[in-house]
Every structure is written in C-alpha cells, then in structure tokens.
Amino acid sequence: MSSKLIATVFIFVTIVVASEDSNIDFTYNGFESSHLYLDGVAKLTSNGLLRLTNDTRQQKGHAFYPNPIVFNNTFNVSEFSFSTSFVFAIRSEFPNLSGHGIVFVVSPTKGLPNSFPSQYLGVFNETNSGNNSNRVFGLELDTIENIEFGDINDNHVGIDINGLKSEKSASAGYYDGNGGEFKNLSLISGFPMQVWLEYDGVKKIIDVTLAPITIEKPTQPLLSLKKDLSSILNNSMYVGFSSSTGSILTSHYILGWSFKVNGKAQKIEISKLPKLPSLDEKQDSKVFLIGLPLISLSLILMLAIAIFHFIKRKKMFKELHEDWEKDYGTQRFKYKDLYFATKGFKEKELLGTGGFGRVYKGVMPISKLEVAVKRVSHESRQGMKEFVAEIVSIGRLRHRNLVPLLGYCRRKGELLLVYDYMPNGSLDKYLHNNNQPRFLLNWSQRFRIIKGVASGLLYLHEEWEQVVVHRDIKASNVLLDGELNGRLGDFGLSRLYDHGTDPQTTHVVGTLGYLAPEHTRTGKATTNSDVYSFGAFLLEVVCGKRPIEQVRECESLILVDFVYDCWKRGEIVEAKDVNLGEDCVIDEVELVLKLGLLCSHCEALVRPSMRQVVRYLEKDLALPDLDFLSLSSIGLTSSGQGENFQDFAMSYPSSMDRPISYTSSIAESLLSGGR
Structure with missing residues (x-):
C-alpha cells in the first residue's frame, strides 16, 4: 500500500472517530446501571439515586461520566455546541439552612483532587479560584451567600468560568409560560427540580433554565450569557457534578441526567426517576431536638447582646446634671443629639483644633440646624457653676456681628459648647x-x-x-x-x-x-x-x-x-x-x-x-x-x-x-x- 493511500485512510478514520466522539449522547433515568466515576463521599443508593453528599460536615463529593468528551470537531473548532439536563434535590437538617450547593462541571480532569469543600463547592481551592489556567466551566446551584465571590444572595444560579465569581447569576426561579411572570424557587426546599443548560457554539450563547419537575421546560431561560467557550474548553474534557457541605448537615442528590454534544440532549423521563427519601417525622424530630434548642440559645444570646448594647449606649450618652442647671434647661443640649449631629465626632467632621479643644461641624437631628460643637476638657469642677452661668448668660447675646453661642452640654470630663455654624x-x-x-x-x-x-x-x-x-x-x-x-x-x-x-x-x-x-x-x-x-x-x-x-x-x-x-x-x-x-x-x-x-x-x-x-x-x-x-x-x-x-x-x-x-x-x- 502506497504512503499516499495510507495517509488517506488515516485521515478518514480520524474524521469518523472525531465525528462520533463529538456527537456523544447519553441519558440516565436513575443510575442503577451506570458506571460513573465517583470520589469523596459520593455514592449510588440501592434504588439508583446519585447521592453526592450524605449528611456530613465539611465534605465534598464528585461524580463524572467515565470517558472524556470530545467537544471540538475537526472542521470548525469554534462552533461546537452541547446540551445537558439534570434533575436534582437538596435536603438539609434544617428547613431554612443549608450546607452549600451543587455544580455541573466541565473539567480537563476526571475528579478534582485539590479542591476544598464548603464555599469552594468541591471545585476549586483558595489559591486557584479565578486562575485562567483552570479551563473549567461550571453551572452552580448555590445556597450560601459568599461575599468573597460576589454572590447576589443565598439562593442563586450562576455561570462560572475558571472560578467561583460568577460571570452571570440570578435568583433561583423560572418564568411562567402564561404571561412570563417570574416565580421564585427555593433550592433547599427538598423537592426535585430540573435544570437545562444549552450552549450554542455558532451564536456563542449560554442559556440556563430552571423549573419544578411538575411542569414542562419554560420558553424563557432564567439566565442567558453571550460567551465564546472555544478558548476555555480543551478539545477533550470530562463532565460531571461536584458538591460540598459546610457546618450544616446536608444531602445533595442527582436523580437523572442527559447530555449531548452538537445536539439537543434527550428528554429525561420523570416517571422513571428513583424516589427520594420521604420527608417524614424523623426530619421533623430533628428540628425539635436540635433546631428549637439552637433557636432558644440564639434568642437568649441576642437578648444578652441587646441588653449589653443598651447599657453601653446608656453609659456612653450619660451626662452630668446638677440641681443648679435646671434654670438653664433651654440652653442645655443633650449629648446624644450632639453625638449624632457630628456623626459620632468623626475626624471628617473636624473643623479645627485649638489649645482648649476640638471643634466639629454638626447638623442637629430634628431641626437640621447647622452647628459648630467645641469639646473642652475640664478636669476640675471648681468654678464650674460660675463658668456655666456666664456661658448661659453669653448665650443671650444677640448682635449681627457676633457668632451666637447656642448652649452647652456637660459629660464626664468635658464641656461641650454649641455655636451657630459659619460657612x-x-x-x-x-x-x-x-x-x-x-x-x-x-x-x-x-x-x-x-x-x-x-x-x-x-x-x-x-x-x-x-x-x-x-x-x-x-x-x-x-x-x-x-x-x-x-x-x-x-x-x-x-x-x-x-x-x-x-x-x-x-x-x-x-x-x-x-x-x-x-x-x-x-x-x-x-x-x-x-x-x-x-x-x-x-x-x-x-x-x-x-x-x-x-x-x-x-x-x-x-x-x-x-x-x-x-x-x-x-x-x-x-x-x-x-x-x-x-x-x-x-x-x-x-x-x-x-x-x-x-x-x-x-x-x-x-x-x-x-x-x-x-x-x-x-x-x-x-x-x-x-x-x-x-x-x-x-x-x-x-x-x-x-x-x-x-x-x-x-x-x-x-x-x-x-x-x-x-x-x-x-x-x-x-x-x-x-x-
């Protein structure tokens, strides 16, 4: 056989293999007979549920399709597409608290060995999150608001590229087909929901849709992002799921999954999906045995903190009052009013500093009168009665070429004089x-x-x-x-x-x-x-x-x-x-x-x-x-x-x-x- 013929046969075989790999298609209506790659705490239950986490704390679980997926075909590497759909459920020991979420992952490797649990969702760690060299695409279903990643809330869906700071995110929910009204969904409700993820390689658009399993796929996606993934995904990648827990005992389930490259993923048959464990009295008893004492302890702690702050606030605003000052009621200001007027005597309100004190600009809370407040130290009470008497008398001076002295306040070791503000x-x-x-x-x-x-x-x-x-x-x-x-x-x-x-x-x-x-x-x-x-x-x-x-x-x-x-x-x-x-x-x-x-x-x-x-x-x-x-x-x-x-x-x-x-x-x- 000539070398020219051998080359022709090799090219033909490559095209056929690439064509077959780049159009891979699989569907799991339950995972009883699957051969998924599992690590961490991920397990398959006897009735075919994929349980990524299992009521543990600070753990992670991974489940990947065992074979690599060829995304880029031979002819036009920038126009590959893929589609996936899966049904999931998140169940926590508490109805309103959860231990993080689930991520659908497209990764260069099978498994994520260096990843951390908790806020890193088992995908990244504190050093590599955000690195462009990761070449990882993810769709997160997150139940914790992490400020460090710019999360919008504690119940959102986000598109992630090479890190956990989402390119785009939205609160969990869907658009009703009857008029397009938005309806909220709680990711930790414990009830199964379905996700559709579609990437159009020609239009460079990623669409994400979420809905309960009781309705058909909504026509309007929850999220839509224009992004070219050809420069992010390698020719050969692995697809799967990652999940993690934090301080709250939580189980993350996948009930069914379908995937296809360069085409629309097959429809999951909801009726064939395995059943989730029932939300029975055992879960309710956890709430009473664990939740109520925790709530009671929290209420006691909150009450103690409130009392502490009340006493601290009362002490902070305590003033010196003596009987002889009753005659000067109209000229005496409350320290609390002066404190809030000057924003707590902040440095940015400081007007000047002199030998006897510091002067701050203030705006009185109720009257909105602009004032200048001078804080004067007085460590001795000797002569204070006479001094205040003169201050109050001077406060009655009225002349167009004098700065009005409006009054005073006494607190601890200082005297506060209040003047009209001169702009x-x-x-x-x-x-x-x-x-x-x-x-x-x-x-x-x-x-x-x-x-x-x-x-x-x-x-x-x-x-x-x-x-x-x-x-x-x-x-x-x-x-x-x-x-x-x-x-x-x-x-x-x-x-x-x-x-x-x-x-x-x-x-x-x-x-x-x-x-x-x-x-x-x-x-x-x-x-x-x-x-x-x-x-x-x-x-x-x-x-x-x-x-x-x-x-x-x-x-x-x-x-x-x-x-x-x-x-x-x-x-x-x-x-x-x-x-x-x-x-x-x-x-x-x-x-x-x-x-x-x-x-x-x-x-x-x-x-x-x-x-x-x-x-x-x-x-x-x-x-x-x-x-x-x-x-x-x-x-x-x-x-x-x-x-x-x-x-x-x-x-x-x-x-x-x-x-x-x-x-x-x-x-x-x-x-x-x-x-």
Whole structure:
C-alpha cells in the first residue's frame, strides 16, 4: 500500500472517530446501571439515586461520566455546541439552612483532587479560584451567600468560568409560560427540580433554565450569557457534578441526567426517576431536638447582646446634671443629639483644633440646624457653676456681628459648647493663606469686616445689660458668614461684670501678640485690654501679617514696630498687605493703620473706647494727630500734650520677659477651618 493511500485512510478514520466522539449522547433515568466515576463521599443508593453528599460536615463529593468528551470537531473548532439536563434535590437538617450547593462541571480532569469543600463547592481551592489556567466551566446551584465571590444572595444560579465569581447569576426561579411572570424557587426546599443548560457554539450563547419537575421546560431561560467557550474548553474534557457541605448537615442528590454534544440532549423521563427519601417525622424530630434548642440559645444570646448594647449606649450618652442647671434647661443640649449631629465626632467632621479643644461641624437631628460643637476638657469642677452661668448668660447675646453661642452640654470630663455654624470659616485663613488666591479678600471686604467686629465689640462693652470682656480678640476668632460679614466668636474665655464695677483678678489668658501689658501684670481683663487686642487685630487685617511672625530662625517681626517704623518715615500705607495691590481706598487704609497704633498704646487710659473706635471708622470723629508720638528705646512715648494723650511708654508682649502666670489661649480659632 502506497504512503499516499495510507495517509488517506488515516485521515478518514480520524474524521469518523472525531465525528462520533463529538456527537456523544447519553441519558440516565436513575443510575442503577451506570458506571460513573465517583470520589469523596459520593455514592449510588440501592434504588439508583446519585447521592453526592450524605449528611456530613465539611465534605465534598464528585461524580463524572467515565470517558472524556470530545467537544471540538475537526472542521470548525469554534462552533461546537452541547446540551445537558439534570434533575436534582437538596435536603438539609434544617428547613431554612443549608450546607452549600451543587455544580455541573466541565473539567480537563476526571475528579478534582485539590479542591476544598464548603464555599469552594468541591471545585476549586483558595489559591486557584479565578486562575485562567483552570479551563473549567461550571453551572452552580448555590445556597450560601459568599461575599468573597460576589454572590447576589443565598439562593442563586450562576455561570462560572475558571472560578467561583460568577460571570452571570440570578435568583433561583423560572418564568411562567402564561404571561412570563417570574416565580421564585427555593433550592433547599427538598423537592426535585430540573435544570437545562444549552450552549450554542455558532451564536456563542449560554442559556440556563430552571423549573419544578411538575411542569414542562419554560420558553424563557432564567439566565442567558453571550460567551465564546472555544478558548476555555480543551478539545477533550470530562463532565460531571461536584458538591460540598459546610457546618450544616446536608444531602445533595442527582436523580437523572442527559447530555449531548452538537445536539439537543434527550428528554429525561420523570416517571422513571428513583424516589427520594420521604420527608417524614424523623426530619421533623430533628428540628425539635436540635433546631428549637439552637433557636432558644440564639434568642437568649441576642437578648444578652441587646441588653449589653443598651447599657453601653446608656453609659456612653450619660451626662452630668446638677440641681443648679435646671434654670438653664433651654440652653442645655443633650449629648446624644450632639453625638449624632457630628456623626459620632468623626475626624471628617473636624473643623479645627485649638489649645482648649476640638471643634466639629454638626447638623442637629430634628431641626437640621447647622452647628459648630467645641469639646473642652475640664478636669476640675471648681468654678464650674460660675463658668456655666456666664456661658448661659453669653448665650443671650444677640448682635449681627457676633457668632451666637447656642448652649452647652456637660459629660464626664468635658464641656461641650454649641455655636451657630459659619460657612466661610475664620478670617485667619483668608489673611494667611496667600498661596491660595481664592482666599484673598479685597479692601472693601476687609474694611467691612473691621467695622463689623468693632460694632460687635461695642455691643459687648457698652450696649448689653452687662459688660462682656472677650479676652481673645484675633483674626482666627472672627468668623465669616455666607456673605463674608465678620462675626466675633469664641466666647469660651469671656468674662462678665456689671456696669460701673471693677472686674475681678483672673488668670492671664489670651494669645501671645494680642495681650495688653497691664493684663500680663495684674491679671485683670478689662475693656481696655480688649481694645489693645483689637488694635493688634486691625494691624493684622490690613497688613496680612500676624502680630509676631518669625522671619528667620532667631529673628521675629513685631508687627506694631513694623507699622510704627513705616509711619515714622511718612510711609505708613507701605505697611499694607501686598495682596491688596492698588485697588484700595488709601485714606481708609491709613485710618485703620493709625487707629491700630492708637489702640496698641501701652497705657490703657490713652486707648480709645470702642464707641470712639466705631466713630473713627465711620469718620464721624477725627482721629487724634499721631505726630505727638515718637520712638524711644522702650517703645512709643508722647512728646507733647493733646487730646486723649498722656505721657506713657509702650510695651509690647515681645518684651514680656518678667515671670508671670501666663496661659496661652487657643492657638487657632475656636471655630477655625470652615465654620
């Protein structure tokens, strides 16, 4: 025989064999006479049921058709098709709990030796699930929701390729032929159901249909996925089933199975299928003997957890209440409301941090009022009654240029102060963030803020029923509302006394650079010391510099000295913020700078009152002539007599080298950073 003839015969035989293998067709109406390959806990029962698992925990079972299936024919390897149908049932020791599910598998190997039970369904393990080299196709009937695999629920059907994260999945059920209404099915009901899986190699479509065995195959599939399997499946593969159990005793059954390559699988004859074990009283007794004690234990545990959380929650929201606080009921906030308003005082709600506490933005649960909540530590109860009394009194202040203090709350070792929320934050960030142009303020805005703060301070000193000494006037304590109007805030250090009386000696509090000299010597905070702080504030707003700024490692710029030097040279306007440019009213700039020097006078009685300051700013009163002042080695001195002037020496906080009891106030604003 010639070599050419031998080659022709070989090709013919190959085509015939391939053609026969690629059109394989088998049907099992029960498995009594089958020769399936079994491993794990899979067994065949005496009446022909394929029982993949057998009421065990953390086990797996496999059953495969014993011979390899040739999917790809010789002529067009990308257009092979296959169809399969099977009847299954899942029965658990509990009616509403199950130990995982069943997977129809197309695999390169017979059996899955390295697979894990439980959530891996006996198909994959923790290292290979999702690997493209697996070349495994699966149809899962899953009864557990595994977050790691993105399961949609604990009762779903999914198409898997090379892993247990389904390409597509749907809740178990079917579409009724009468109108297409969707009807749910429970995979763990214990009753048999039928699955149809069809792959069209020409259209590259996978259709999956599920229904009870009592009805015909629905016309509308449960799942439909467009996917080319030719690059996933090898030419020769094995087909079968895998199942696994977890912590719940469960049995997984296959009652019948049909399969065909390149054609429609034969219809399973439901009447010939073996019978499942009856759901008798034995199963019911399991529920009573095992289920009820477990449920009772769960209820007791849940009750204990609920009581624990109730006690913990009550303790968490516990506040300090004393009889004297009953008079302040309307000004006292509940800690629970403040906690939820600030989302549990989360960091993302933090507005700013200062020397005396942290400030959070909040939205009150019922009224939806936006507030700023400051948490202030207080480890001693000494003086707390008087302090709270003053806080409540200050809460009655009402002026358009003051940030309203709405009330307070006391809890454990802290005091919480509640303020109205200012959306544009503190003036400080607009003056000292020159690298952010959106924060720059023009002169008209700055001048309006200055006049507004002056008006608010006049109200505190002279127009309210008591004298309120603020004690911490600075740019970071001036808040801007939605229209960039200046509002003086942070009344945590404020003190009150009656008109016509002398304020009592207190600890020295305030911020370095804004403290009046006499305050550091005597500890007395007065309206005059407020005016001194206001003077430093005026220079800060116009110059865009802090009262004390470090310019080199061992050198600081004293702002009042800098402005005075400019005035002495006859160029006081040169001290203004370079960001103001030429677009400003020079007369107003000069007025505010000179007023800042006047308010910064070291002699308290020489400083103007806030009523005079307001009149100066409104140009209702002429500013005194500063030519009476000259510079000496110890500060500013008077070289003559004039209206409202006496001989004096100016001392600035930079010269405070004498030992004093000094307490720095908040390094940044009470409500800095967006209030």
